[in-house]
Amino acid sequence: MLEAILHTSLRMATPIVLAALGGLFTHKANVLNIALEGMMLMGAFAGVLASFATGNIFIAIIAAIFASMLFALLFNVFGITLKGNFIITGLAVNIFAAGLTSFVLQVAFGRRGVFSDPKIVGTTPVHIDFLDKIPFIGPIINDHSPMVYVSILIAIAVYFVLNHTKYGIYVRAVGENEEAAKAIGIKVNRIKYSTVYISAILCALAGVNLSLGNLTMFVENMTNGRGFIALAAIFCGRGTTLGTYVFSFLFGFADSIQLRLQNLNIPGTFVQMIPFIFIVVVLSIVGAIRMIGNLDRGIKDE
């Protein structure tokens, strides 16, 4: 029972983890990336279309990354080069992505809302034999879509890149003090651009995981706020890689509890609120703790 819940948690958490790890880069470079949601949606959509057209999962992933990067380029041009407000530009990306996906769906395929077809190839779950021998842990981490394992590897890579490479130091320098970073010759805009592209790639993987990981279909607005949940995970994790991962997993856990309760015939809509309420509660607790910490040192507020 617990094993099954944790197994589902890992599955539900994966798109959040991927988007949050991408958002972590932009967060570190002090770019508020609301566009995670839109980039994820584009990734999911382009992935399904490419998989439908070619039947090849790798081409699907590449197409997803490409589409998501295009939207990142939009975000970069309007938000960074032209110095638009990040929140407004990010919002534009999200609205644009939602509109474009349903427009294309209707114009090119005459579908409304849902696109599924037997020709769409998804990822197949991976079964690792030797994990069967490990009690408890084995059943939790076995039999997942490959993106789940990729996300764990990426989390380790992100930790390493952010904390132990020159690029990571540059990103943090830009985020902490832009003027100082500029003064020592760091190309600030180039760093910011690159962080948005990285988040786009990871969002594309998250999107592919959504549309081709467990289901093989695209549903309008199928990201359903996961981009914002990912942002919440970053805020709750206070911008650390481990913290972000842990909170993403917790949010996935809340999601899996919700699924489990729905199976028990408790009204669905009522139960679906659990993850969202959970996130608000966690955000408030983390905020309150931070506030108390600040007051101790006699600092009032930011």
Add this chain to the structure above:
Amino acid sequence: MMAKINYKQISKKVFYLILPVIFAFLVGAILIVVSGHNPIEAYGAMFRGALVGKSALYNTLFSSTPIIVTGLAIAVAFKANLFNMGVEGQMYLGAFAAAYVGFTLKGLPPVLHVILCILAAVVVGGLFALIPGVLKGRFNVNEMVVTIMLNYVAILLTDYLTNFVFYSGEGYAATYPIEQSAYLPRFMKTSQLNWAFIIALIMACIVYYIFKYTRLGFEIKAIGHNVSFAEATGMNTRNKAIIIMVVSGMLAGIAGAGEVLGVHHRFIAGFSPGYGWDGMTIALLGKNNPIGILIAALFFGILKNGGSTMELMVGVPRSLISIIQGLIIFFLAVDYLNTEFGFMSRLKLMFRRKVRG
């Protein structure tokens, strides 16, 4: 002399406001061509469907009614640099409260009943906005993420209430109908335009008055301009953040009440096609100015009302409207730069540097 300069500035401002709209329409035209239709025909059908004939005009005003109010709700917060993305959810709860008062209280005189319904919506919308307000004001929790999460909570909660607690037993998820005494009267039979539009106009006047002549309006502007400075002059910015959020939520509640009392006469689960999000575009396009918001909302009313005609007559999907909406927001970000930082001159400078090597 003075008048001349002002005139020039105003025309410049108007130009920069219209420019994003033109750009968005141009990109939209490209998409229409790619999808194999004639953009002139499509846009023509859209504007004809929205503007030609009395009932078309009335329907356009009707389409703009809820988004005038959500636009105002968002502008109140935007102006103080608070991002209340939860207008959608606050509107849902407000609408539900209005419907609840509408079908539980019986035998009241019409005007009083309407007022009570709207009051309920205002109180519930405001209370729901109190949550992100307090979290922002007390613990400095990012209000944007919280309000978006609470949107889902509000929509799912009203879904649950309509489906299980107050389900009317009809084919679709809706509550019992409200009493006739709570109806907002309509202006004509062939259009759903109703008194909610007048209420929306009154709200625009009230927000205009608040911004221009009240202490709260001044404080909103001061906080939006520079929080640290506002704090330094002795303003309690944390309490103000809470108050501003609540005012924004109250307006959102009114938007919901208007939909229930004037249009559906009951609460329907998932009734909003994203009025809260449309309000965001409108607040941006109207530059947080109530008059600008009225104009922007009318413009969106045309898009919304004409969009269905376009789909019906020419076959271009209505989702083009949300694409245009997204594009307008993109280009608005550039416009900001044009006026504030002299983008063109910077571009010229960049160009010159490149030429020199």
